[in-house]
Amino acid sequence: MAALRNTLTYLVPDSFTVQPGQRVQVPLATRKATGIVLRAGSSLPPGIQARSILRVLDTEPVLTPELLELGLWIADYYVAPIGEVFRAMLPLRSTMRRARSVRLSALGQQKLQGINQPGQEPAGSAIELLSYLATRGSASVQLLRQKFPEEFDEALEKKWVVVEEFQRERTQREVFAVRLSGPVPEKNVRLSPVAKRIIEALGAAGTARDHRDLLHSARADLAALRRLQASGLVELEPSRAEGRSTPQTPDSWVETGTPLVLTSAQSTVLTDLTKQLESRQFQTVLLHGVTGSGKTEVYLRLIARCLELGRTALMLVPEIALTPSVQAQFLTRFGSKVALLHSALSENERHEEWWRIRRGEAQVVLGTRSAVFAPLANLGVVIVDEEHDTSYKQEETPRYHGRDVAVVRARLAAALAVLGSATPSLESYWNAREGKYRLALLPERVEGRKLADVEIVDMRQEFRETHTQVPVSRRLHQEIEAQLANGQQTMILLNRRGYSWFLLCRSCGQTQRCVNCSISLTYHRREHRLMCHYCGYSAPVPSRCPNCDSEYLYYVGEGTERVEKKFAELFPTVRVARLDRDVARRQGQFHRILSEFRQRKIDLLIGTQLIAKGHDFPGVTLVGVVSADIGLGLPDFRSAERTFQLLTQAAGRAGRGESPGRVLVQTFFPDHYAIRLAAEQNYEAFFDKEMRFRRMMHYPPVTALANVIAQGSKLEQAAQVAKHVGDFLIPLEQDTEGVKILGPTPAPLAKLVGRFRIQFLIKCTSRARLSTILRRLADYADQQGIPQRSLVIDMDPSNIM
Ligand SMILES: [Zn+2]
Numbered sequence: 001m002a003a004l005r006n007t008l009t010y011l012v013p014d015s016f017t018v019q020p021g022q023r024v025q026v027p028l029a030t031r032k033a034t035g036i037v038l039r040a041g042s043s044l045p046p047g048i049q050a051r052s053i054l055r056v057l058d059t060e061p062v063l064t065p066e067l068l069e070l071g072l073w074i075a076d077y078y079v080a081p082i083g084e085v086f087r088a089m090l091p092l093r094s095t096m097r098r099a100r101s102v103r104l105s106a107l108g109q110q111k112l113q114g115i116n117q118p119g120q121e122p123a124g125s126a127i128e129l130l131s132y133l134a135t136r137g138s139a140s141v142q143l144l145r146q147k148f149p150e151e152f153d154e155a156l157e158k159k160w161v162v163v164e165e166f167q168r169e170r171t172q173r174e175v176f177a178v179r180l181s182g183p184v185p186e187k188n189v190r191l192s193p194v195a196k197r198i199i200e201a202l203g204a205a206g207t208a209r210d211h212r213d214l215l216h217s218a219r220a221d222l223a224a225l226r227r228l229q230a231s232g233l234v235e236l237e238p239s240r241a242e243g244r245s246t247p248q249t250p251d252s253w254v255e256t257g258t259p260l261v262l263t264s265a266q267s268t269v270l271t272d273l274t275k276q277l278e279s280r281q282f283q284t285v286l287l288h289g290v291t292g293s294g295k296t297e298v299y300l301r302l303i304a305r306c307l308e309l310g311r312t313a314l315m316l317v318p319e320i321a322l323t324p325s326v327q328a329q330f331l332t333r334f335g336s337k338v339a340l341l342h343s344a345l346s347e348n349e350r351h352e353e354w355w356r357i358r359r360g361e362a363q364v365v366l367g368t369r370s371a372v373f374a375p376l377a378n379l380g381v382v383i384v385d386e387e388h389d390t391s392y393k394q395e396e397t398p399r400y401h402g403r404d405v406a407v408v409r410a411r412l413a414a415a416l417a418v419l420g421s422a423t424p425s426l427e428s429y430w431n432a433r434e435g436k437y438r439l440a441l442l443p444e445r446v447e448g449r450k451l452a453d454v455e456i457v458d459m460r461q462e463f464r465e466t467h468t469q470v471p472v473s474r475r476l477h478q479e480i481e482a483q484l485a486n487g488q489q490t491m492i493l494l495n496r497r498g499y500s501w502f503l504l505c506r507s508c509g510q511t512q513r514c515v516n517c518s519i520s521l522t523y524h525r526r527e528h529r530l531m532c533h534y535c536g537y538s539a540p541v542p543s544r545c546p547n548c549d550s551e552y553l554y555y556v557g558e559g560t561e562r563v564e565k566k567f568a569e570l571f572p573t574v575r576v577a578r579l580d581r582d583v584a585r586r587q588g589q590f591h592r593i594l595s596e597f598r599q600r601k602i603d604l605l606i607g608t609q610l611i612a613k614g615h616d617f618p619g620v621t622l623v624g625v626v627s628a629d630i631g632l633g634l635p636d637f638r639s640a641e642r643t644f645q646l647l648t649q650a651a652g653r654a655g656r657g658e659s660p661g662r663v664l665v666q667t668f669f670p671d672h673y674a675i676r677l678a679a680e681q682n683y684e685a686f687f688d689k690e691m692r693f694r695r696m697m698h699y700p701p702v703t704a705l706a707n708v709i710a711q712g713s714k715l716e717q718a719a720q721v722a723k724h725v726g727d728f729l730i731p732l733e734q735d736t737e738g739v740k741i742l743g744p745t746p747a748p749l750a751k752l753v754g755r756f757r758i759q760f761l762i763k764c765t766s767r768a769r770l771s772t773i774l775r776r777l778a779d780y781a782d783q784q785g786i787p788q789r790s791l792v793i794d795m796d797p798s799n800i801m
């Protein structure tokens with residue numbers, strides 16, 4: 001699907017019939033493209049010349065009328081190209097794929113043959129690429145770019161190679177059942193290590209139903225299996241893919257103490273939600289429940305009721321909350337009716353889950369942001385858990401907000417939308433206050449458990465008394481020792497990964513900065529490199545300052561890596577682990593560490609926000625927050641809200657089991673309202689205080705906001721685009737009621753991933769009017785010939801950095 005803003009009209013030849021929601025292949029300029037049928041009419045509108053569609057790709061529509069309408073709404077509201085919206089909605093491999101392959105041109109062949117002849121200009125290192133192609137015949141663009149990064153561009157430029165595009169049919173991958181041909185080979189039979197692993201994985205029974213699972217556990221590929229087949233050791237038999245077997249969940253995740261009796265608050269809320277569900281009318285309910293108040297149990301029972309009514313249910317969770325424990329609860333309750341949709345699935349798995357939902361085999365979908373597009377029919381309830389979480393906002397085109405799209409989806413399906421959180425976003429709570437959403441409350445923890453006691457540790461005081469700046473205060477140190485003595489578990493939150501924040505030269509004051517972004521590089525000890533957290537650039541650690549050659553380079557600030565090391569030194573006999581994105585990136589580590597922590601194989605867990613949200617560890621009775629104020633200094637109007645949410649969520653991890661919990665919050669700003677009110681776990685007071693600031697400064701939710709960024713790889717390019725944007729926006733401010741424009745100014749991240757960025761913030765008293773302004777801006781930019789990548793339009797931005 002192409003990134004078009006407008007829809008196109010095509011003729012349908014008599015030999016085809018099409019329905020809205022089907023994919024078709026159409027000619028687009030000089031190539032072929034995939035399109036979605038929006039409407040099928042009986043005649044062309046007058047004056048329209050149209051080309052014919054080439055083929056119909058689906059036997060039945062892949063998008064229901066409801067999802068088509070949702071897609072159009074997203075394209076319209078978020079000012080996103082409709083083609084990109086549909087592409088985001090369909091996680092499907094198209095049946096046809098465009099492939100590009102490279103072969104030698106006549107010129108390239110001459111070049112290769114003539115290299116040894118006199119008078120020929122030397123071909124340099126490109127000759128390797130040419131002879132590689134000559135022996136292989138052809139290769140993919142991707143492979144060549146990888147093998148010959150510079151030479152490939154040269155060869156292209158000099159026309160020694162040609163790139164050919166062609167359509168390739170995607171073959172539906174076959175699934176095989178695997179069986180040992182004879183008895184398990186004796187130990188002394190000579191086998192390759194991979195063959196041994198496959199045979200071992202086949203187990204005593206000597207069979208596997210799905211070769212993909214077998215290969216996964218044997219860490220082998222299909223080629224290895226084929227070799228075993230060729231040698232006659234195993235037999236393969238095509239098997240019908242009867243849907244994936246339900247994911248295996250370790251026993252430790254299965255909830256044993258599921259409360260059979262709801263608290264009275266839970267029953268009241270459930271009764272109310274059930275009534276809404278049965279009314280078959282669209283309604284949005286904000287469920288504000290403190291941490292540990294049993295929201296999940298309410299969701300599960302509501303979904304069960306929804307299924308009884310013959311309708312389907314969708315639940316969205318933030319990426320990091322989709323832990324085995326949540327999956328286990330869904331699988332225990334709803335078994336094979338559950339489909340999972342999240343980014344950790346392989347393309348094949350996602351494809352299969354999608355079709356199980358589409359065919360009606362799965363009636364409950366649990367997934368992350370894009371699962372909001374799950375092709376469920378007859379939707380009864382859409383639940384968005386931890387609705388305040390920033391991972392619901394997509395930070396690339398289409399820049400939709402999963403929570404807000406979920407509400408629109410519920411409206412289109414006449415379903416119930418439930419937004420749940422212990423720390424609702426200001427937007428949602430404001431909607432509840434204004435009467436747009438219903439408010440439901442779970443003010444207490446289940447089983448009469450108390451919220452954790454929170455104590456603030458004033459780090460200014462600590463510094464005055466100890467004259468050293470250390471990440472761990474004496475108070476926190478003492479508490480951890482007491483925990484360890486009692487055999488209790490502790491979590492330490494520090495929302496900054498890496499070893500130190502940056503490397504500072506004490507002589508000239510310079511920090512080492514990213515070459516692509518306007519930020520300092522973070523030191524990572526494991527890799528012993530300086531790294532950029534935005535673009536992934538990394539550099540060796542200099543021994544002397546590159547600016548002034550001084551040797552006085554200092555590591556400033558503490559990251560999780562440094563604090564982990566510190567704790568390992570302080571408590572050498574204690575089992576310490578760390579969980580942040582650096583660790584989670586390593587295969588399987590995220591779930592392994594969470595699982596071990598839950599099984600109490602780890603005493604002290606240090607981590608970023610990854611550990612703060614949504615998890616339930618009954619053994620944790622102390623949570624320590626190091627540098628609680630880390631986010632407060634960010635130039636973003638949501639920084640206080642984010643800090644409040646993070647601290648409240650972190651505090652919510654303590655005392656979820658039988659023993660009560662305590663929280664220590666270390667900060668240099670003990671009087672800041674976000675920190676003080678999070679310590680009191682007083683959401684209402686925080687909301688009122690923060691709303692005063694938003695009202696005064698005209699920020700959401702009081703006004704609608706859009707972030708428009710003009711960008712370019714050169715500053716002049718960005719400035720050129722910004723000038724066009726300004727030409728359009730600035731007169732508009734005078735003519736339009738309730739519109740205010742800030743900018744152009746350099747964005748807080750003035751350079752990001754190699755692009756210079758100039759920012760406009762547009763505030764408007766009406767969301768609908770703002771959305772219209774942005775659409776007109778996009779049209780204007782198209783007329784001015786501004787490429788789409790040079791102009792970022794972000795409606796309801798989640799951050800304005
Ligand atoms: Zn220096």
Ligand SMILES: [Zn+2]
Binds near residue numbers: 532753
């Ligand atoms: Zn960078």
